[in-house]
Amino acid sequence: MHKFFVPEEFIFEEEAIIEGDDVKHIYKVLRLSLGEKVTINNCNGQEYLGVIKEITKKEVRVELKEKLHINNESSVEIYLFQGLPKSSKMDLIVQKNCELGIREITPIITERVIVKSEIGEYKKLDRWVRIALEASKQSKRTLIPKINSPIEFEELLDKLKEMDLIVVPYENEEGFGIKNLVGTLRDKEIKKVGVIIGPEGGFEEKEIQVLRSIGAHIVTLGPRILRTETAGFVCTSLIMYELGDLGGKI
Incomplete structure (x- = not known):
C-alpha cells in the first residue's frame, strides 16, 4: 500500500486532500485509480487508512476510513552531524540515513x-x-x-549537550569500536545519540580533542578508511543494530 505525507491543514475529519508533486505521481507514475487504498501520514506521526475517491490534475481526494496505530520509528533517536562534503554527496547521505531511521541531519562546517x-x-x-x-x-x-541548515563547529558543541551519547568515528583511533562502546552502556538508558562524521579531509586533531573533552566517544570503524558518505551509514547501522531495531526484537 502506498504512503503519502499530507500536511495537517489538508487533513479533515473524513478526508485528506493531496496536492503538489504527489498528484502527478499518483495518476501518471503509480497509476492509482478510484477505490484504491492508501496510507496517509499527517507529517507528525499520525497515520490513516484511506481510499481514493477523486483524482484530478490538481488534487487527489482521499476518504479517511480509520486511524492507524503504526510506529516504524526506532526507540533510539540518532542525530547525524555530517561534515559538509563536496558536490552532491550530501544527497546520498540524506537519502540513505533517512532510510536507516535517522531522526535529524545537520551539516557541520569543520576546519577542513x-x-x-x-x-x-x-x-x-x-x-x-x-x-x-x-x-x-x-x-x-x-x-x-528534520534536515537542518549547516552550522559551525562551535554551534555543534552546544547542540551536543542534549545527547545521551556522542559517537565520533576517527581514522586514527585504534582498537576501541562500537562493540566495545556498547559493552560499557548495558546499564545506561540511551535515548538520543549524536553521531559526528568528519568531512572528506577528516577532523583536525584539535577538534577530536575538543570532542573528547566534552565526553564524546572516539571510535574506530575498522582498519579500512571509509569515505565520509560511507562512514555515516556504517556508524548509524551499527548503533541501530546494537541499541535500536535493526537487529529485530528478539
Whole structure:
C-alpha cells in the first residue's frame, strides 16, 4: 500500500486532500485509480487508512476510513552531524540515513571544510528536505527526519549537550569500536545519540580533542578508511543494530 505525507491543514475529519508533486505521481507514475487504498501520514506521526475517491490534475481526494496505530520509528533517536562534503554527496547521505531511521541531519562546517567552495550547499537545503521526504515514503517511516541548515563547529558543541551519547568515528583511533562502546552502556538508558562524521579531509586533531573533552566517544570503524558518505551509514547501522531495531526484537 502506498504512503503519502499530507500536511495537517489538508487533513479533515473524513478526508485528506493531496496536492503538489504527489498528484502527478499518483495518476501518471503509480497509476492509482478510484477505490484504491492508501496510507496517509499527517507529517507528525499520525497515520490513516484511506481510499481514493477523486483524482484530478490538481488534487487527489482521499476518504479517511480509520486511524492507524503504526510506529516504524526506532526507540533510539540518532542525530547525524555530517561534515559538509563536496558536490552532491550530501544527497546520498540524506537519502540513505533517512532510510536507516535517522531522526535529524545537520551539516557541520569543520576546519577542513572549504567554506568558500561549499557555501552554495546552503542553497540546497530545499532539495535535501525533498530527498528526506521521498526516502521516508519509500522506507515507510512514521516521521520525516528534520534536515537542518549547516552550522559551525562551535554551534555543534552546544547542540551536543542534549545527547545521551556522542559517537565520533576517527581514522586514527585504534582498537576501541562500537562493540566495545556498547559493552560499557548495558546499564545506561540511551535515548538520543549524536553521531559526528568528519568531512572528506577528516577532523583536525584539535577538534577530536575538543570532542573528547566534552565526553564524546572516539571510535574506530575498522582498519579500512571509509569515505565520509560511507562512514555515516556504517556508524548509524551499527548503533541501530546494537541499541535500536535493526537487529529485530528478539
